[in-house]
Amino acid sequence: MVLQRDSLKADSIARKTGQLPGAILPGHRIVAFYGNIRSKGMGILGREPKAQMMRKFDKVLAEWQAADPSLPVMPALHSVTITAQGAAGADGKYRLMNSKSTIEETRAWAKEKNALLFMDVQVGLSDLPHELPKLTEYLKDPTIHLGIDPEFAMATKNARPGKKIGTYDAKDVNYAINFLARIVSENHLPPKILIVHRFTQGMLTNYKNIKLDPRVQVIIDMDGWGDPVLKKDSYKAYVQKQPVQYTGFKLFYEYDIKRKPFHLMTPKEVLAELTPVPLYVQYQ
Template sequence: MSYFRSFTSLLPSLGLVISLASLPSCGSRSESDKPDTKQTAEVPTTPAPVDSLKLKLAIMRRDSLRADSIAKKNGQLPGAILPGHRIVAFYGNIRAKGMGILGREPKEKMFRKFEGVLKEWQAADSSLPVQPALHSVTITAQGAAGKDGKYRLMNSKATIEETISWAKEHNCILFLDVQVGLSDLEHELHKLEPYLKDPIVHMGIDPEFAMKTKGVRPGKKIGTYDAKDVNYAINFLARIVSENNLPPKVLTVHRFTQGMITNYKNIKLDPRVQVVMHMDGWGNPTLKKDSYHDYIQTQPVQYTGFKLFYEYDPRPAPHHMMTAKEVLAELTPKPLYVQYQ
């Protein structure tokens, strides 16, 4: 459905008034009613300029209210993925073997493994259909400052488009993940807007590598986002949904420490964006379950996620990577987003 109505219906709410000149009647007029032809014609006044920012904000407020109304009536907006599905994702970068299972193995071998994982999750919980996903680190924190000193690098257009084609070939949705380094979301997210207009493309933000408030390069400390940063990402995605008549976007927010997200109670939800707080830590099952409890379960936002690491969770022996059945049996609430790295 469209979130828009005619431009003119918004003008009164913006304090813009169109003045219409009085029109003469069709009947005859007396001499006193006739215009004085010797008078100088009145010069039309110039219409007041439209405040484009004010108009844009008014549209966003209206669309937000309309989305809230639809969600309250129907439970959610049409096309919403959660909570009617469980998203299962492979994470990484198709150009990097070291970032995760996505890219670590040859494409066809990786997708055969992925198919097995999807079947495992569907067997573990037949009540929810599994939505396969690729989660691609698209703006990546760097050890080198780069020309602008921001310690981050964006994938090429060719790499992003190839990743999108992989997703479409295998009926996956796609998450574009953002690690801002010493930059910030305001300067990075707009770079992804052309891709986010595609209904299958969603977004992740990773506070671990958000270093602006830390003042050091990525990797030296664990970074942080405040609720206002998460809200910025939500509003950014909500606008794209409204402007392009899209189903709701999913936003994943990585977290595995207390300090990675501050003021979580101030995160403002919007039906156009489904927020997943994603437990991103690696280690033995007990440690992972404790982190999920402390930073996800006891500090709820909307939906929850859980990450499994092929390389790091099994170390040291006899630890192991949790199975789908173990995750569902031992975590409350049961995560609706599961990611493999």
């Protein structure tokens, strides 16, 4: 009998300057447009016609590059691929995966832009072990990465998505890290990036138990909207004070300017007022 070596227990991992070859961070800043190309309500990615949205994206990328010329900007499309639903569905799990045609069209948009593609997962009453394997074949592409959203992880809340704010524990994040690390090892890929959204204390528990792996670069993304003062305070409270590895910050075209005198923070403001300076910036 031949024993199969567990690809998570690699014999050796060659590092260069503390990172694996091909690692995107910390040598770049990722700037992403978020949403779903089939939905006007989920974010900028689907809100405007494609050509108009891409022109806006080009402008934002140029603004970020001008604000910090020291770090190359890496464009990304962040697509909600498995979406929490208000209806239970046939299996009662309150989530729905995009069709293959939607995924492939989004992938084509990213390739046209020479951009990364993040596939975002909202599990509803399902869980990561049941949902992430659906994305395995896509994640074998070195340009495709993963996002997980505790807001819509409702198993511990026993509630429908949107009724309460969901939560992930370190063990859930560790599952995602190990899932990606295995794909990296088995397919000889550069490191993957994992985005974990967060805007409350309870959305991520036991963060100190998250076990990092050089095959996966972890970003905690401050996902709250509204008054810039509140957004900065949330970043300090839940991202700066509970660091995992790298940090992200989210800007909302609609909700950040909903009430006066709120405004959409500029790249220069984000860079000047957040510590550590985020290496991932997302527009919704």
